[in-house]
Amino acid sequence: MDHFKVENLSISFGGLKAVNNISFSVEKNSIFSIIGPNGSGKTTIFNMISGIYKPDSGRIICDGENIVGSSPDHVARKGVARTFQNIELFSNATVMDNLLLGRHIHMKTGVFAGAFMWGRGSAAAKEEIANREIVENIIDFLDLQSVRNHYVASLPYGKRKLVELGRALALEPKILLLDEPSAGMNTEEKGDLNIWIKDIQADYQVTILLIEHDMNMIMGISDRIFAMNQGEKIVEGVAAEVQCHPEVIKAYLGEDLSC
Amino acid sequence: MDMKRDYYEDIQLFQSGVVLFWTVVLLLVLFTLPLVVPNYYVYLFNIIMVHIILAVGLNILVGSTGQISLGHAGFFAIGAYGTVLMMTLFQLPFILAILIAAFIAAFFGFILGLPALRLEGPYLAIVSLGFGLTIMHVIGGVDAFGGRMGIKVPPLDLGIKQLGISWILTTDFHKYYLILIMTIIMVVGARNILKTRVGRSFVAIRDSDIAAEVIGVNLTIYKTLAFAVSAFYAGIAGGLFGFVLGFFDPFTFNMILSIIFLVMVVVGGLGTILGGIMGATLITYLQYDLLKNIAEVPYFGALMVAVSKQWFTLVGLENFSSMAIGLIMIGIIIFEPLGMFGLWIRMKKYWMTWPF
Ligand SMILES: Nc1ncnc2c1ncn2[C@@H]1O[C@H](COP(=O)(O)OP(=O)(O)O)[C@@H](O)[C@H]1O
Ligand SMILES: [Mg+2]
Numbered sequence: 001m002d003h004f005k006v007e008n009l010s011i012s013f014g015g016l017k018a019v020n021n022i023s024f025s026v027e028k029n030s031i032f033s034i035i036g037p038n039g040s041g042k043t044t045i046f047n048m049i050s051g052i053y054k055p056d057s058g059r060i061i062c063d064g065e066n067i068v069g070s071s072p073d074h075v076a077r078k079g080v081a082r083t084f085q086n087i088e089l090f091s092n093a094t095v096m097d098n099l100l101l102g103r104h105i106h107m108k109t110g111v112f113a114g115a116f117m118w119g120r121g122s123a124a125a126k127e128e129i130a131n132r133e134i135v136e137n138i139i140d141f142l143d144l145q146s147v148r149n150h151y152v153a154s155l156p157y158g159k160r161k162l163v164e165l166g167r168a169l170a171l172e173p174k175i176l177l178l179d180e181p182s183a184g185m186n187t188e189e190k191g192d193l194n195i196w197i198k199d200i201q202a203d204y205q206v207t208i209l210l211i212e213h214d215m216n217m218i219m220g221i222s223d224r225i226f227a228m229n230q231g232e233k234i235v236e237g238v239a240a241e242v243q244c245h246p247e248v249i250k251a252y253l254g255e256d257l258s259c
Numbered sequence: 260m261d262m263k264r265d266y267y268e269d270i271q272l273f274q275s276g277v278v279l280f281w282t283v284v285l286l287l288v289l290f291t292l293p294l295v296v297p298n299y300y301v302y303l304f305n306i307i308m309v310h311i312i313l314a315v316g317l318n319i320l321v322g323s324t325g326q327i328s329l330g331h332a333g334f335f336a337i338g339a340y341g342t343v344l345m346m347t348l349f350q351l352p353f354i355l356a357i358l359i360a361a362f363i364a365a366f367f368g369f370i371l372g373l374p375a376l377r378l379e380g381p382y383l384a385i386v387s388l389g390f391g392l393t394i395m396h397v398i399g400g401v402d403a404f405g406g407r408m409g410i411k412v413p414p415l416d417l418g419i420k421q422l423g424i425s426w427i428l429t430t431d432f433h434k435y436y437l438i439l440i441m442t443i444i445m446v447v448g449a450r451n452i453l454k455t456r457v458g459r460s461f462v463a464i465r466d467s468d469i470a471a472e473v474i475g476v477n478l479t480i481y482k483t484l485a486f487a488v489s490a491f492y493a494g495i496a497g498g499l500f501g502f503v504l505g506f507f508d509p510f511t512f513n514m515i516l517s518i519i520f521l522v523m524v525v526v527g528g529l530g531t532i533l534g535g536i537m538g539a540t541l542i543t544y545l546q547y548d549l550l551k552n553i554a555e556v557p558y559f560g561a562l563m564v565a566v567s568k569q570w571f572t573l574v575g576l577e578n579f580s581s582m583a584i585g586l587i588m589i590g591i592i593i594f595e596p597l598g599m600f601g602l603w604i605r606m607k608k609y610w611m612t613w614p615f
Binding site: 050052071073075081082088089091093096100101102104105107108110111113115117120124132133167171 | 267451456466467469472474476478
């Protein structure tokens with residue numbers, strides 16, 4: 001059974017073919033990176049996977065099941081979590097609450113059970129305590145202890161990126177989509193992120209689809225790389241194969257990809 | 260050393276001994292207050308508490324979920340009429356009657372929540388406004404509901420007629436304790452909802468509906484749920500309000516009332532429990548007491564009457580109350596968007612760092 005793959009995925013906006021007949025297949029527990037210049041359709045692929053856009057044609061297979069047409073919350077329940085290029089957090093909630101929201105699909109407390117949270121023994125309190133413990137581990141993992149109870153709106157950009165990553169991890173996803181996670185980070189933060197992504201792959205047993213512009217990071221971290229331009233596939237392969245492809249070099253004109 | 264955190268600390272009602280102490284003090288005051296103040300104030304407190312229940316519920320919708328409603332007087336009316344009719348037509352005990360009425364209000368809340376899935380801001384405001392007006396006029400047109408003449412409430416019997424148990428609350432003083440206990444239950448309930456999964460999902464929708472969806476929050480369910488919960492609160496408040504008044508008609512639940520409710524929430528502070536409580540208390544006090552009796556304030560009252568007669572109305576101070584509340588609202592929006600809650604936080608900070 002295929003773990004995760006997209007088949008002949010296409011979508012147009014007006015006359016623009018933003019994504020044109022894209023197919024790829026991702027191995028379980030691997031890091032699969034998508035690269036390409038701005039506007040080449042990378043984020044649009046993520047938006048189709050997470051159910052925000054409905055593709056004009058094609059299939060998205062997750063654990064053998066076609067998820068095209070599912071709403072975003074259904075896709076989340078299937079085990080797909082993501083971060084956004086431009087950060088979509090709950091800014092007027094604390095870091096803790098943002099991460100707890102990542103536990104939403106694993107919790108059940110409804111209005112009545114919530115309202116009647118009288119004391120430690122109530123079902124709602126038990127569920128809260130258990131999930132706060134899980135979230136606390138993520139906070140430790142991403143080194144967010146110091147901002148645990150801060151409102152997200154008050155955090156610097158780099159920290160927000162991490163909170164968003166933490167929220168996605170809290171879903172305990174099978175597939176994790178990361179859209180330019182290192183954008184806006186300084187060199188040191190990028191270094192940490194690099195290690196964390198590797199750790200996530202190992203510790204959380206998760207398949208990672210990664211969109212990144214930082215070529216050092218991409219080449220070092222990816223199991224396979226998918227290069228695209230203007231909605232079309234250029235080449236897919238391991239770092240060495242992609243790096244030296246003439247069209248990739250052309251698309252990244254001026255960048256020394258050291259072939 | 261490996262310290263094990265106690266995660267219950269984050270969600271427990273009394274975060275510290277200090278909070279527990281002041282809560283006990285507050286409860287003692289609330290339970291003894293009607294023994295020492297004149298009866299008129301007991302009546303005023305009853306109305307304030309009813310409005311607190313409503314404002315706390317409305318704040319879940321407006322402040323926490325980021326939706327608007329200009330139709331809450333409609334849910335308030337459904338609660339009031341529903342409770343009385345359940346008792347008179349079906350001989351149901353009060354507690355059961357008010358719960359059923361509140362669930363009916365919640366159902367209507369759910370219905371009003373459906374268009375809210377597609378509408379935002381001003382459009383939703385207009386739809387909810389229409390809802391409130393419709394409820395008022397429909398009720399006015401049904402004779403079984405007392406029509407335009409209004410309806411008189413039955414005795415407030417906490418017992419169960421069918422079992423021959425009777426416990427009738429006749430005075431404002433007696434009703435005060437019933438309303439106080441209901442208010443405490445409803446406020447703590449709201450606080451708990453906001454601290455747990457459903458309340459967090461409401462906040463998520465307010466801050467970013469796209470992110471809420473990708474973490475698995477179903478927008479349809481939670482947006483309509485926010486309306487239903489908020490309407491349930493209005494229903495309970497309405498059920499109690501009927502018995503505070505003793506008599507009401509459809510125009511008791513007019514459009515201005517819906518607006519006043521919204522003002523309570525904005526003035527008190529959006530999205531916080533304390534905000535709803537403070538807003539309801541202040542606005543109700545102003546409306547029912549201070550502004551009503553402002554003509555009796557020496558000098559200032561006479562001046563206001565003169566000003567009002569000169570420019571606004573022939574009958575004296577009719578419009579003064581609305582104008583004063585409008586001014587407060589504008590002031591809050593400009594100077595303290597967090598409302599009275601924001602002022603409270605600043606005051607607390609000031610005293611905690613005092614005298615430095
Ligand atoms: N909702 C939309 N409406 C219209 N055009 C869009 C929309 N989303 C993306 N596009 C267009 O699709 C193309 C690909 O965008 P995107 O996937 O964001 O690129 P990338 O992430 O690779 O930089 C761009 O030309 C963009 O303008
Ligand atoms: Mg992009």
